[in-house]
Amino acid sequence: MKKISKISLLVSDLSSAAILRAYLIAAALKTLGLEVEIMGFLFGKNLYRNLPSELNVYHLPGKNFPDFFGEMRKLLPKINGDIIYAIKPQTASFGVALLKKLYSQKPVILDIDDWELSWHGGDDWHYHPTLKQLARELLKSDGALRNPYHPLYVKWMEGLVSRADAVTVHTTFLQQRFGGTFVPNGKDICLFDPAQYEPESSRIRYGLSEYRILMFPGAPRPYKGLEDVLIALDKINQPDLKLVIVGGSPYDDYDQQLQQQWGRWIIKLPKYPADIMPDLVAAAHIVVVPQRDTLETRAQFPLKLTDGMAMAKPVLSTRVGDIPKILGNTGYLVEPACPEQIAEQIQSIFQDLESANQLALKARERCVEHYSIEAMASTLKSIISRL
Structure with missing residues (x-):
């Protein structure tokens, strides 16, 4: 060296x-x-x-x-x-x-x-x-x-x-x-440190305090599976559940298509600088990374996974590529393109959110050890x- x-x-x-x-x-x-x-x-x-x-x-x-x-x-x-x-x-x-x-x-x-x-x-x-x-x-x-x-x-x-x-x-x-x-x-685990943020204050700051928040802190694309989460929200049909999409798509009008069909479930937030992202993720109850199984996704490491893990948030994702390996036993996994399983997991997490948050603390530990x-x-x- x-x-x-x-x-x-x-x-x-x-x-x-x-x-x-x-x-x-x-x-x-x-x-x-x-x-x-x-x-x-x-x-x-x-x-x-x-x-x-x-x-x-x-x-x-x-x-x-x-x-x-x-x-x-x-x-x-x-x-x-x-x-x-x-x-x-x-x-x-x-x-x-x-x-x-x-x-x-x-x-x-x-x-x-x-x-x-x-x-x-x-x-x-x-x-x-x-x-x-x-x-x-x-x-x-x-x-x-x-x-x-x-x-x-x-x-x-x-x-x-x-x-x-x-x-x-x-x-x-x-x-x-x-x-x-x-x-x-x-992940910058000093910046993404849940001890520095108070979730309810973050929700108030971004106008989210009235809702239970599923957050996708990235750009929507069809292979990222957001449609599956929105179909799941249709099935659950509880108006206080919202999918928060941060930043929107810089590639095309796909996020507008989602808004047109499922706008009642979507809250769209603008792009923020990278150093603001931990405060945004702090506002989430669950971070969702519902990747579909495609040639592209099998090769990917979704940064949104470690956003949620580092901030000690329950992470709901799919069995695609390395995602099960990354999460270990510290998150919630469903089959790709399966809205029914997503709906079941969302309801299960909110039924015992305290246990889910305890598991999320282990996800933070895993992120510090392997993905920092x-x-x-x-x-x-x-x-x-x-x-």
Whole structure:
């Protein structure tokens, strides 16, 4: 560790949620006394909003090929860490890192926190264009292959995973597929500390004091299973039960669709800075993470799980991917896409909320031991020492 003083974290798109994983890794590295720089490309209009205020990043505009090569040339000399840590096997992060390694000989760590090809059909995706299609997609100004995020480039990057000097992953699914060291998402357990918050005061602050609160502190997407919770609330039909959605969807109008059909059960809160999230989660009676079973979700580590665990809230989730392993015996699990079981568990939890809160204290203990920033740092220290 004495030979390593600075880590360069490369993020493929600083306007996306990919930067959240980079921030957690940066926080863990800083506890080891290392200097960290976060850099990359901005393919959206602004930096991803849900970030701690102290996070400083260096960014260049994200562009399509061939202009993207010019931006890469500008970024390469700015990367001056002793180790290059690429977030996601994308051209704009891992591809840049491998180019820097070619002439600097600096070691590269690749972090894989999602199966990128799962968004395109996984192993069933293939690219077999006709010669005419290939020419059109390469040469036209809006051709598909000019996009650095085209699945063909993702597939190429996944084929180069072995070129990394070390690989970190955060779920069993990803470890089985790509190898590497298991580094699950850590939580800032000092910030997410239930002893610092009074739940009823938090409910009053956000206008929630009249209700029993099921909270989903994230962006709604169809695979996240919120429809199953809302169908469950239809079945229970108790007007003081509310599903609080924090932030809404930055991707599409899916949250508006939910509002149109189940608006009587939904309270929508705006986006808040990351350091406000513990106060929001404190207002919940139950944190719900009702993931459905899809290619995408099997590879994911939902950060909402550790939001609830760290804040000692009863967590109701589904048997998908690593979720049972993450919760251990400290939460409530149902089968995916099963509103009937969700309804039963909600009623059971509220029938003995005191026992549920006692179990949630054990979830907090488990989070501190296995899913804290400090736990991440311990594993990263051993990886960096080997390099």
